[in-house]
Amino acid sequence: MHDRAYTADEMMTVAAARALKDGTVCFVGIGLPSAAANLARLTHAPDIVLIYESGTIGTKPNVLPLSIGDGELAETADAVVSVPEMFRYWLQGGRIDVGFLGAAQLDRFGNINTTVIGPYDKPKVRLPGAGGAPEIATSAHEIFIMLRQGPRAFVDKLDFVTSVGFATGGDSRVRLGVATRGPTLVVSDLGILTPDPETRELTLTSLHPGVDVERARAATGWPLKVAARLDTTPPPTPDELEALRALNQRTARAHGSDA
């Protein structure tokens, strides 16, 4: 991609931002989802409602927060509520359209791990843990997931299921008693995956410009299913790139180092 005028991360962020419709009520995870959700707000979705688990509802930060509770989020919010209220009334109460999550590991059914690499009691890597994700994954009406694609991230078997997607596929999510739709979209730096309507296995449906199927397969720890009709993601527009880069530059300045 070095001959292109944008990076793979920029393509990923733009592709994820485009998936958020104007007016959507979106519960935003920190990191990659936060960048994409705010890019959506600054481009095609000015009336998107961004909610962070720190209790900020309808927040409009001028710079990306480093943490889930930066002051910027509270100062620019329509309302700030307590954390118990956030999880009980707003998330569990069914008011969230899209839960937008990142992950350390993802499997073919959109289950995610943010807890440990290796055994739980003797972990190779102790990750931060669940945070709000397990209940976001089951209470938000649908889930978007964003992470960079590689064999250590897109794995055949998760070391730990932190937040459930389609469980073991088919109707297994429903049989767990989960009434919401689950992960309807995964955006990576290589392409876009959506679940098969029957098996619920994530299927490659779009490749970003310059990426071929072999590269996507090599970056996936399971035999990757590819849609019969494979799209090419439209590249970022100049307006999208300008908005994203300006946001990243403001953010880097605000946090006192490279973001």
Place this chain on the structure above:
Amino acid sequence: MAEIVSLRDAVANLIKDGDSVAMEGFTHLIPHAAGHEVIRQGRRDLTLIRMTPDMIYDQMIGMGCARKLVFSWGGNPGVGSLHRLRDAVEQGWPAPLALEEHSHAAMANAYDAGAAGLPFAVLRGYLGTDLPAHNKTIKSVICPYTGEKLATVPALRPDVAVIHAQKADRRGNVLLWGIVGVQKEAVLAAKRAIVTVEEIVDALDAPPNAVVLPRWTVDAVCLEPGGAHPSYAQGYYKRDNAFYKAWDPIARERDTFLDWMKRHVLGTDTFAEYRASLGRETVHA
């Protein structure tokens, strides 16, 4: 009933070895000054409770204050791992650390249940996750009205809650605003409560519906301006994001961590002295 006392006296009188201690703050108003005082006074065998353990719990764990952590997300937000927490979990240094791990929704509900005097909290949660397999306190009930299976967790009833707030008045009534997290619930759930504040004023001038902790819900109020740094106090100072980034290399190795703690925390008597000691050298590397 709140007494306005020094932080040293509050920690000495209200936090004992072996206590369960919830030092809460959801990114905002994190009680760093109080955490340092616990380290200086050498508390041991604490059960530390917090939804989002970050730098101050990393320091307390690395200095050997804790034997157990009850939490739902442990990291340096936007930066990466807590290296001292990881070292304790992965290598047992400086001491093994037992984990009781939850989701945010469950811990928020558990504090709420504690404040409400209930034995447990109920939520639509933990569906499909592996957490209940590793945390036996997570159970379930069948709703008597609908038949729905719902998750339960025991109420959180800490021995001590410690929070930081913007203001107290001279009688010890406390006001906080901005991102208020679970601080009110933690204080009302706990047997004892310590509040550090940015300033002590004649009148709170709290608007109706503000988060006010009346003086009779709090045991000690301690004046500690800047006591949430490097987290922030809305209306007083911003989150020092550069400091959170600078913490990562300091905490990565045991010797650099211990050296830093000795120079800045053990080698100072108060949070004000600690802040002055930071000014004498570059920490924002």
